[in-house]
Amino acid sequence: MGIVLGIESSCDETAAALVDSGRRILAQHIASQDEAHRPYGGVVPEIAARAHAERLAPLIKATLADAGMTLGDVDAVAATAGPGLIGGVMVGLVTAKALAMASDKPLIAINHLEGHALSPRLADASLAFPYLLLLVSGGHCQILLVEGVGQYRRLATTIDDALGEAFDKTAKILGLGYPGGPAVERLARQGDAKAVRLPRPLLGSAEPHFSFAGLKSAVLRAKQAMNEGNYTDADLAASFQQAALDCVLDRTRKALELNHNPTALVVAGGVAANQVIRAGLEVLAAQNGLPFVAPPLALCTDNAAMIAWAGIERLGLAGFSPDPLDFVARPRWPLDPDAAPVRGAGVKA
Secondary structure: OOEEEEEEOOOOEEEEEEEEOOOOEEEEEEEEOHHHHHHHOOOOHHHHHHHHHHHHHHHHHHHHHHHOOOHHHOOEEEEEEEOOOHHHHHHHHHHHHHHHHHHOOOEEEEEHHHHHHHHHHHHOOOOOOOEEEEEEOOOOEEEEEEEEOOEEEEEEEEOOOOHHHHHHHHHHHOOOOOOHHHHHHHHHOOOOOOOOOOOOOOOOOOOOOEOOHHHHHHHHHHHHOHHHOOOOHHHHHHHHHHHHHHHHHHHHHHHHOOOOOOOOEEEEOHHHHOHHHHHHHHHHHHHOOOOEEOOOHHHOOOOHHHHHHHHHHHHOOOOOOOOOOOOOOOOOOOOOOOOOOOOOOOOOO
């Protein structure tokens, strides 16, 4: 039975976890940076990198202590090597390299997106390849066919903003603070989702790609015109969330029509914690005769357990070989590097 120490530091969560091949999270610690970034309404890369450097070593020590283990008890060290804020990624990866070298353990450099993509299999042993994955977070919005470990076919991406970013910007417009996604969801419960007419970008288009920049701009215009309309901030939050859901369901439905015969419809990433979006996707899955799988809320946001599990999955591959100690941190790292460019899409795609 393998045990992997996972390290995550790609954005504003510093995390360490120990996971075994029996899908047990033996110990984990996560240090949030919400308070440090809240005054700025978003993540400040320099502050994030400094916090990772200060917190990571104590978190790893505490994680090992909680599990009653030493570094000698683990079979490999896995760390996020990209994509993400490069300063934070480098902190985690350099730490993992040092631990791997000092303990003579294999280093496994993990794509952060692969951590999200495989996290549902940590929670659900019955989830088999290939499955259709909606990966939605603050920096990414994609639909992927997950055919196996390291085998990802991108079916759709955003041509501009990610859904999580749209939630965060909407929260900023409404003065809800940071982190924005949960705040918008809470406020939306008090509002009327039909109160404000907002666009549904790309709704009904032939390809299943996403666009949220226009929706985000429409929220800003609606907020500026609030004195002329008969609606509240809660109505605007609810209307935005409904528009986002309509886009997600329409685009995912279009991807399902591509007939790749997935075993399940799966959602992962930070936005997967949104209960309204989860409920809508569950209905969509049922309409298509598919199981719906979503990781527990704790595995939706950035965490080290998913990185450790991705390491476990990699260890189990035939012909596994560790990554070299000179592996370079990557600010951008697509899961499907061979995917065709999307017309109109920026570098995030």
